[in-house]
Amino acid sequence: MLAMAGDGTDAAFVDEVEPTVTISEYMDGIEAEELEADLVLGGDDGNECTYGAGYLKRQAVFSCLTCVPDGVAGVCTACCLACHDGHEVVELWTKRNFRCDCGNSKFGGHLCKLSPEKDPENPANSYNQNFKGSYCTCSRPYPDPEAKEQVEMIQCCICEDWFHEDHIGLDSLEKIPRDEEGEPLYEEFICHQCSPVCYFLKLYPDTIWASSKQSSASEAVTADSNGMEGGSSGHADTEKNENGAPVDRQSIENTSVEENCTKDIAASDKSILGDNSGGNCKIGVDINTTSADSEKTMPFFMSKGWRETLCKCGTCTNFYAQRGIAHLTDKEDSIEEYEKIAKQKREKKLEQQEGAEANFINSLNHVQKIEILSGINDMKNEFQSFMESFDPSKPVTSDDVKSIFENLARKKQRLS
Ligand SMILES: [Zn+2]
Ligand SMILES: [Zn+2]
Ligand SMILES: [Zn+2]
Numbered sequence: 372m373l374a375m376a377g378d379g380t381d382a383a384f385v386d387e388v389e390p391t392v393t394i395s396e397y398m399d400g401i402e403a404e405e406l407e408a409d410l411v412l413g414g415d416d417g418n419e420c421t422y423g424a425g426y427l428k429r430q431a432v433f434s435c436l437t438c439v440p441d442g443v444a445g446v447c448t449a450c451c452l453a454c455h456d457g458h459e460v461v462e463l464w465t466k467r468n469f470r471c472d473c474g475n476s477k478f479g480g481h482l483c484k485l486s487p488e489k490d491p492e493n494p495a496n497s498y499n500q501n502f503k504g505s506y507c508t509c510s511r512p513y514p515d516p517e518a519k520e521q522v523e524m525i526q527c528c529i530c531e532d533w534f535h536e537d538h539i540g541l542d543s544l545e546k547i548p549r550d551e552e553g554e555p556l557y558e559e560f561i562c563h564q565c566s567p568v569c570y571f572l573k574l575y576p577d578t579i580w581a582s583s584k585q586s587s588a589s590e591a592v593t594a595d596s597n598g599m600e601g602g603s604s605g606h607a608d609t610e611k612n613e614n615g616a617p618v619d620r621q622s623i624e625n626t627s628v629e630e631n632c633t634k635d636i637a638a639s640d641k642s643i644l645g646d647n648s649g650g651n652c653k654i655g656v657d658i659n660t661t662s663a664d665s666e667k668t669m670p671f672f673m674s675k676g677w678r679e680t681l682c683k684c685g686t687c688t689n690f691y692a693q694r695g696i697a698h699l700t701d702k703e704d705s706i707e708e709y710e711k712i713a714k715q716k717r718e719k720k721l722e723q724q725e726g727a728e729a730n731f732i733n734s735l736n737h738v739q740k741i742e743i744l745s746g747i748n749d750m751k752n753e754f755q756s757f758m759e760s761f762d763p764s765k766p767v768t769s770d771d772v773k774s775i776f777e778n779l780a781r782k783k784q785r786l787s
């Protein structure tokens with residue numbers, strides 16, 4: 372990360388020395404990295420092998436190519452840290468329905484340090500090409516050393532492989548529902564290889580499909596109704612044209628009327644499509660009679676909450692199980708739910724940390740308390756004088772940080 376300093380001369384200077392960041396950027400960076408890590412790990416603190424908990428609905432999984440070069444094994448977070456330190460490890464983000472393989476028959480005698488008692492294999496585990504470090508229909512590694520720039524990939528919620536947007540069988544990337552900033556407007560993606568399995572989704576109302584057209588129109592309508600953006604002047608009209616699509620007020624109005632109609636239909640759909648577990652089938656026709664068109668298969672982009680509308684009648688449930696997609700009706704399976712639980716665990720952890728610090732201070736005797744508090748005070752003073760001697764807009768180098776701690780150490784030596 373390179374800090375942009377106030378003026379051109381500073382920036383040039385920064386460029387030549389070393390990559391630097393300002394203190395607030397540094398702290399924000401740590402926050403963001405911690406949050407990101409906590410989300411992937413799902414609040415797992417990574418101390419214990421998850422093998423004992425069986426096949427977890429979702430967990431972070433790693434593949435060690437040093438131990439299992441053909442990528443037919445996966446290990447949990449704790450094992451990745453404790454048993455495969457320094458090995459060539461592929462980070463697979465999260466996988467569903469997986470049980471830790473560390474040290475089992477696939478590891479050729481390399482024992483697990485945390486949970487050595489394991490069955491030779493976990494028969495329900497499935498291993499796609501990601502375990503070998505390959506992704507997408509093009510089977511390239513990520514990051515790709517031969518690519519000019521690393522583009523983000525999207526994960527299919529059925530096969531859990533990752534795809535380049537231009538490798539999902541679309542003739543135009545415009546067909547991917549995105550807002551004007553290019554942010555995805557879909558909650559989940561089903562790749563063109565998995566969409567035939569999910570062809571029955573075509574029997575559901577349009578509201579389960581993500582659509583860029585409707586959403587951008589509703590945004591424009593919201594902007595209008597609060598009256599703040601552009602008002603009745605032509606300004607807003609030109610502003611909406613940033614993505615190159617010709618959007619005029621007339622067409623927005625037309626779309627919003629259409630959208631309202633869709634909303635009404637959606638509301639009545641919802642009442643028909645309420646929870647029906649065990650009851651009548653929501654879709655009215657036998658789900659087993661649905662089959663994909665013989666024409667070229669397309670990827671599916673699903674709207675927010677689409678899984679909740681899926682029918683849970685006996686026939687449909689059997690169908691999902693036969694096709695290996697029963698996870699779709701399990702709320703806990705979605706990445707969204709996984710991250711929600713991870714966030715809750717993270718908040719609890721942070722609260723506990725704060726509590727532990729307070730308890731620690733309270734358990735000390737008076738002299739110890741004074742010493743710690745004066746230590747904190749020294750740190751504060753050192754930091755304060757550093758900040759005063761320093762232009763806060765300027766980047767901080769690692770040498771600067773080192774010098775704060777060296778000054779503190781010197782003070783400690785003087786005192787003792
Ligand atoms: Zn493990
Ligand atoms: Zn290893
Ligand atoms: Zn292990």
Ligand SMILES: [Zn+2]
Pocket residue numbers: 506507508509510511534535538
């Ligand atoms: Zn690709």
Ligand SMILES: [Zn+2]
Pocket residue numbers: 527528529530531532561562563564565
């Ligand atoms: Zn797929």
Ligand SMILES: [Zn+2]
Pocket residue numbers: 651652653654658682683684685686687688
């Ligand atoms: Zn049904």
